[in-house]
Amino acid sequence: MGVDLSVKRLGIKFKNPLILASGPAGFGFELQQYLDISKVGAITLKTITLNPREGNAPPRLIDTHGGIINSIGLQNPGIKEFLDTIAPRLKEIKTIKIGSIAGFSIEEWNILGEEMDKIKEIKAIELDLSCPNVKGKKIWAKDEKLTQEAIKAVRKSTNKPIIAKLAPDVTDIVKIAKEAVEAGADALSIGNTIEAMRINIETGLPVLKLKTGGLSGPAIKPITLARVFKVTGALDVPVIGIGGIMTWEDALEYAMAGASLIGIATALMINPQSPLEILEGIESFLRQKRIERFEEIIGISHRSGF
């Protein structure tokens, strides 16, 4: 008998729990030459801002032990171009599409929410409250009040499900998660990259042009995993776990910790085929354990385990 990997959350049936997280998947068009996107549960599109952004000057990426540090800086065409040229092509991407937006002010959040709301192909909207790579931009998710204000502004502009993407590097993530849900978030993405840097010892200068960036990859997995565990233990809200998931074992850890959906970014960047390898691994694990539905293992660490 086959294993049922489907997950129902936010009124959406995902064929499996794997989501291509916002960032290295772009809008999916280039990626689909290298990965059959119809095989993954969903794609969260690259974050869109009100105005076009060139992103940061290079170098934007550097590797480190157990991970990579990036400072792309939200390079994107802006909401107008997105609506005009990208949105009409989104039906070519044969899976659930989640839009991602980042405002620089309450007003921008509101406008971005309204514009995204118009796009039929987009089934939910993720608020990128936590990108650490924009010079001078506040990180909304590091402040409860700002988190609430941004979510409320988007809530007013759309009836689509709202996902708040929180920063893992905060003092009390449970508190911020609660405020986010109270403000109207239907789900949470936990988390994002963690502020990090490297210095070139020959020049004595930071390697990244922005000086600091965000760390992703296996190094952050245990950190984000603990946050997912804490939030899902305290709140009854769907959580997308994102942080250093490279293998099917990593994905299972997140599911058992309480994540109902699992986001992949760095692994996808390194190997575009990795989502399929992760899915195969999850399926064969469940089959071996004689578990018929993926849903059964979500949050099992909060219960009595196997």
Next chain:
Amino acid sequence: MIEAELVEKRIARDYGFFRFKLHEELEKPDAGQFVMLKALDEPILAKPFSIYSYKNKKLTLFIKRVGRLTGKVFSSPIGEVFYIRGPYGVPYIEKINKEKKYILIGGGSGIAPLNFFSELYPELVYKKLYGFREKYIRELFEKEEQSNLVIEEESGKTVVDLLVNVYSEEFGILACGPTPMLKNLPSGSYVSLEAVMGCGIGTCKSCAIKTKEGIKMVCKDGPLFKKEEVQWEWI
């Protein structure tokens, strides 16, 4: 990713030729294209390497030792397995004017794609100038390649210095090497850029450069650009 077994290596200090036997054929690799090479575990990031030569699942890379991944390739025993995907990037031949003959200007490991170009399109090559700082590099090259080497330690001259003697407008220039070298070439030159890449396929936006037509990605839009297209102060 394709398994790539290291089957041969020839090293002189910080440069080396590394030949890999691939478990699958690369799909029509062309000159100027690159592969993403990854170690089994650390470092986790795959890095781009231009193809020096390719035939029947045998891939040759010409690598300078600069960081953790290249260090690993240098110190690996024969038989070590790496992983490869590609080829990526636009072949040079799709971007250049095919009516001209070219002076190939290479600097350091930048000679790699130029070598593949001269293997595939010898009729388009007028002259090769391959620049290196130190003379130890000579031991890595065959007899017939020696006269193309321009060694600063021997002559006090760089490839850019020597270009003046052979260049006229009837020829094109196809160059790959360090940024200061590329910046000193005549306008109209085709320059092949190097950048830190994440994905190699245009999605992650790590290898951005600024051009007259806005931001472009070295991996997908390049690596070859017209020299005047590039806004060098941004690099």
